[in-house]
Amino acid sequence: MRRREAVQAVADFFKEGYIVACNGFISRELFNVKDASRNFYVLGSMGLPSAIGLGLSLARPDKRIIVITGDGNQLMSLGTLATVGKTSPKNFVEVLLDNGCYETTGGQETSSSTTKFHDLARSAGFRHSEYVDSLDGLVAALEQHLNAEGPIFIHAKIEKEKACSPRTQMDPCKIKDRFMNALIES
């Protein structure tokens, strides 16, 4: 499964959901595949996308919140899995795209090959957690969990690939304002 396909699948699936996309290639891919006011692009603050999604989930329990992050990003903040497990928001979904490397900075290896993220999430208290390694598997997992009670964790293995969409061309404050307006108006 390619990164772009995975991002597209998640964006297509949660049409009513609010997506927090992590810094680096994942935000860039989402911006180019399917830019929407319901997307919050995290440009910096590596390690914090799941925390941002958690805060949103707690403040807006009436909305589905989806975090798309990467293996390197999650490894920087494994503790946040515990905070999600402890607070256990039913509307929280995290999809971790695992290519085993820091692709945005040139493909340096992460510790993902020896880390079972889906087991960590389950141990930390996520209600559902699973591993998928194909686009069909990801779509099936999304279908299964679309309306299920969270927190939900999907660990999706994707290919390494250097190519990526261009940078997210949007002012940070505009990203914020647009996202907040979309939440208020919904």
Add this chain to the structure above:
Amino acid sequence: MDSKEFCRLLRDNGFDFFCGVPCSVLGQIIEYLSHNDDFQYVPATREDEALGIAVGAYMGGKKPVVLMQNSGLGNSIDALTSLVLLYKFPILLLVSWRGYEENDFPEHSLMGRYMQDFLRTMKIPTIVLSRDRLPRQIAESARIMKELETPVALVLKRGVLE
């Protein structure tokens, strides 16, 4: 003013979501927030995570406060520069001042000395809380945050709250 009254003062100024990592100076505040249904307190594993949670809560319509020891300010620099300040999130930081006037354990001495420099360098408006002026200082923080779309740091020394 005691910790309970201080929490109520924050709530009266619109702050309705609390998140952070403990410090003994903040202990009674966190104790009260955690065991009172009128307040929502989320225990974070790190101070930068607390800032991330606060950012999400803010976008969801809350007015968040992040509580931390000043040692946690060190953990927070990237979260502040590349998220909170970059996107202009008005979040209130309640930071305990360990190492104030070198009168603390050795691990607190350098951050105790440099904390205000870090905050000044990041251009985060900083108010050192004083027991005689608390209501005015909290109201002033709320005003600055709203007008300038900026985080504000409230610095709390041991002994300011009863």
